[in-house]
Amino acid sequence: MLITNLFFYIFSIITIASACMVIAGKNPVHSVLFLILCFFNAAGIFLILGAEFLALILIIVYVGAVAVLFLFVVMMLDVDFTRLRAGFLAYLPIGGLIGFIMFIELVLVLGTWNLDLNLPLSNGLTSDISNTRALGNIIYTEYIYFFQLSGLILLVAMIGAIVLTINHKQTAKRQNIFNQVTRDPKESVKNVNVKPGQGI
Template structure:
């Protein structure tokens, strides 16, 4: 067994362990950290398979942005795991069914083998080009329509997320963008001329002190 094969088995074992801990960890923060470890090991496996583009994209997109965002969200939400575990066995049959379907689809793809690369991609690989160039040629020649459809779906999802975030709520203040753009300086501030010095106002007149009523003196009888 050579060094490359040894590293492959090492990264694969760590990847399987991290994936197992993602679904068995009781703390959600620990689960996110194990998921980040799994992504890093998958990136290392892709580097061994000479798929540099996919490895770098996995590190930059998932480890550098998505998983860090997930980690901060999970830490700030302070999730109550007791309430989340109450419906585990209720949804377990559906989750197991989805897992079996995904496993069968992966087995069908892997056992069926992969088709040969198009002629342009094969030329790019044989002439000393990188697999990134071959992947770009493959995406924008044979799979150009699926790439465009996926791009449109992602744009629609982005617009929908922005629309849901910026929806008008009754408990928040809303500013009309048109009014904010067309506002003028004289409408925002009014300059009032005041004298440099002003005489002090006269003191108010002193009020007379109240007079106490005289006490009644009883009359003496003759």
């Protein structure tokens, strides 16, 4: 138990610290790297909770795909972040005021919510099957409708990306395998007798 607590605090502290560094960092590449560190530690917390599926998905999807994509974008685009932050102080009073009001409203609303600590644990945790299997059991049976709808949304995203970016150039030279295979040495190779010192 002590070791679990110890790891929980280590992971949490690093998560919060690296999340702060994401915002505070001057170099955007460093910010993205801190974001990755933050994701790794959040995955650690999920592991402690016994949610190994979420932990692995977080690493595979967020670190493996999203954060690396961010890194590429940040490195490729020459965005001047210091100029973007120029008006920060001027907008701070009004932004801070709105944020404060929103915060108070949230406290007022959520303050009335009595959290019931005697909630039953979900089936995935009480039984001895792993939560990956538990998810698999319901995603493809009980929630097949939502699963397929999400699939359709992803299909739309793919079609959209292709429609908006593909560019068929008529002038582009393409490989024609049939022409390559049917080439004849007699037609494509020519012996030329080159005289020394003259060239062709």
